[in-house]
Amino acid sequence: MLKDINLNAMRHFEAVARLGRVSKAAAELQVTTSAVSQQIRLLEQQFGVLLFRRDNRRLVPTEEGERLYYSVSRAFRMVADVHSAIVRQHQQRQFIMRASPTFGVRWLGPRIKSFLEKHHDWSVRVDATPEFSDFETELVDLDLRYSYFAEPGMHETVVMRDFVLPLVSPGYLAELRDRATDPMDQIAQARLIDSVKTFVRWDAWLTHRGVSEVPSVYSLRFDRSSMAIQLAADGAGVALESATLAWRELSEGRLVPLSPDLAVIEFPGYRIVCPPRHMNRRIVRLFTDWVVAEGARHEAEIRTFLKAAGCRFDGVGGPVPVGENGMAGSGPPG
Incomplete structure (x- = not known):
């Protein structure tokens, strides 16, 4: 379980394994050498194995330590990359959305210019793909989806029928x-x-x-x-x-x-879908208001x-017959 993992001890372990000395790890982390040594001991007690062996004046990971170092360093790099991407997105005023290819080309493409003209200081990226975003792992502000049923835990706004x-x-x-x-x-x-x-x-x-x-x-x-x-x-x-x-x-x-x-x-087929926290971004709210207004005009037409x-x-408010390929709401049209 994640709650049982001492992330602070992992930071100390990664630094020692990478630098080879407790003193260098302590200097990098801006803590005392005794603090680093204590964290390593706690981690070894938790795993029930030795994580380092001495080789002259250096600390070298054991076989178990090597396995742990590989996983921990990889995880830390991934977190650092995501952190950098998030910071860049906010600093560069970048807005990222996802839409199905046909809807993106036939409906969104001919209209989005008016949105860009109103918000020219933003960098806008549209990923045209039939796949829905995994908001836990992908850096996407919102999906403009073709779906029939609501997705639990997500904020959804119907754009048009x-x-x-x-x-x-x-x-x-x-x-x-x-x-x-x-x-x-x-x-x-x-x-x-x-x-x-x-x-x-x-x-x-x-x-x-x-x-x-x-x-x-x-x-x-x-x-x-x-x-x-x-x-x-x-x-x-x-x-x-x-x-x-x-x-x-x-x-x-x-x-x-x-x-x-x-x-x-x-x-009601077309809708904005995103985690509720994404609605805190002003650009997400601005785009939602714009696309709902555009959708209402097109629906009336x-x-x-x-x-x-x-x-x-x-079929207003009633069941939608679906084909052999699955349930309504299972995926976007191409």
């Missing part, structure tokens, strides 16, 4: 309408583009609507939403995707809802667009 629906190019939709008039019959004859890392996938969506024969394998599968959206806009098939991520193609008319009769799944297309909404 997401809207998921079948999307198709106008040309491919015309082809499907020539084959069938019912939207579910059209889907049955369509090439379905499967985004394997999204929360709402075709298998769950189809089952949720009572389809008995759900494909076990899809001919078009991608682990990045940007690829699925692009392929759908090119007329290769129907994508079950986020209107937030596909907004550019929707607003330009390169993608359209497959049918207003198929309800849009709506849920999408909702207005979909309502104008005749779409109805489903």
